[in-house]
Amino acid sequence: MAKIFVTRKIPEAGIELLKNNNHEVVVSAQDGVLSKAELVASLKDQNYDAVISLLTDKIDAEIFDASPNTKIFANYAVGYDNVDVPEAKKRGIVITNTPGVLTNAVAEHAFALLLAVSKRLVESDTFLREGKYDGWAPLLLLGTELTGKTLGIVGLGRIGSRLAQYARAFDLRVVYYDIAANSDFEKMTGAKFMANVDELLKVSDFVSIHVPLLPSTKHLINADRLKLMKPHAILINTSRGPVIDEAALVEALRNKVIRGAGLDVFENEPKLAPGLADLPNVVITPHTASATEEARSAMSELVAKNILAVLNGEKAVSEVAVN
Numbered sequence: 310m311a312k313i314f315v316t317r318k319i320p321e322a323g324i325e326l327l328k329n330n331n332h333e334v335v336v337s338a339q340d341g342v343l344s345k346a347e348l349v350a351s352l353k354d355q356n357y358d359a360v361i362s363l364l365t366d367k368i369d370a371e372i373f374d375a376s377p378n379t380k381i382f383a384n385y386a387v388g389y390d391n392v393d394v395p396e397a398k399k400r401g402i403v404i405t406n407t408p409g410v411l412t413n414a415v416a417e418h419a420f421a422l423l424l425a426v427s428k429r430l431v432e433s434d435t436f437l438r439e440g441k442y443d444g445w446a447p448l449l450l451l452g453t454e455l456t457g458k459t460l461g462i463v464g465l466g467r468i469g470s471r472l473a474q475y476a477r478a479f480d481l482r483v484v485y486y487d488i489a490a491n492s493d494f495e496k497m498t499g500a501k502f503m504a505n506v507d508e509l510l511k512v513s514d515f516v517s518i519h520v521p522l523l524p525s526t527k528h529l530i531n532a533d534r535l536k537l538m539k540p541h542a543i544l545i546n547t548s549r550g551p552v553i554d555e556a557a558l559v560e561a562l563r564n565k566v567i568r569g570a571g572l573d574v575f576e577n578e579p580k581l582a583p584g585l586a587d588l589p590n591v592v593i594t595p596h597t598a599s600a601t602e603e604a605r606s607a608m609s610e611l612v613a614k615n616i617l618a619v620l621n622g623e624k625a626v627s628e629v630a631v632n
């Protein structure tokens with residue numbers, strides 16, 4: 310029997326799987342993000358064999374020191390910028406993430422944000438609730454159509470590729486940028502590879518970001534790059550907040566450098582950049598792109614399967630590599 314710690318309550322599916330395999334699962338009693346000190350205190354002298362961590366937990370040398378018996382940290386997220394992976398590898402600790410199971414949820418959410426901003430859904434809803442509607446009018450709350458426009462996808466992983474498939478149903482042209490071109494994807498979707506991010510920004514009516522947060526992608530979208538975008542462009546981000554310079558984005562939205570933005574992630578979560586929430590041309594959601602019952606449950610199962618594999622001395626299902 311192994312001992313497994315979960316830093317916060319997650320859907321039951323994976324917990325049950327671990328318990329059914331006769332392991333002891335301890336879920337943090339605190340319903341909230343554990344501070345570094347609280348996390349260290351929870352792990353110390355407990356001899357946990359495995360830990361399920363969240364993207365809000367900073368997993369680094371201090372944590373590994375506090376829990377020297379832990380063979381695997383199974384991160385309950387596809388992104389793992391919260392984990393010091395090189396340090397883990399040095400110590401022979403396995404780090405896993407949850408790829409694949411949240412692809413549809415996040416791609417759907419990115420598309421929902423694109424529709425919400427282009428159709429001004431939230432603004433319209435607020436307008437009605439505030440009692441401002443006094444009858445149909447030809448110029449009331451005009452939005453913009455997707456049909457025939459160009460969607461630029463930055464980062465062609467699973468989620469970016471899925472979004473490209475949805476785009477076809479709306480007769481959007483798709484251009485994309487990634488480290489390398491993908492000819493199979495191009496054949497399947499008719500998408501066109503752009504040599505760099507700047508070119509993509511110049512030709513796109515809508516831009517959706519799907520890169521991981523790395524030193525090389527921090528502030529990938531900054532004030533200069535926002536200026537390359539079309540004045541009617543809409544920017545969508547469901548990846549990680551720091552990929553966009555959020556203060557620069559607020560400025561750009563305020564000054565109509567671009568038309569609007571749909572954001573699920575923020576540079577200093579849970580805080581928003583000053584002024585962001587006052588802008589009518591943004592739709593913001595609280596990092597809930599993967600928050601479907603299906604995805605969150607499948608993520609729970611996948612972290613459990615990763616832990617079971619490692620405890621059995623097998624290869625993890627989705628071990629991450631050092632970036």
Ligand code: GLV
Pocket residue numbers: 364385386387388389411548599
């Ligand atoms: C959510 O942001 C995730 O990385 O799974």
Ligand code: GLV
Pocket residue numbers: 387408409412465466467468469519
């Ligand atoms: C994440 O799952 C991605 O590959 O986009």
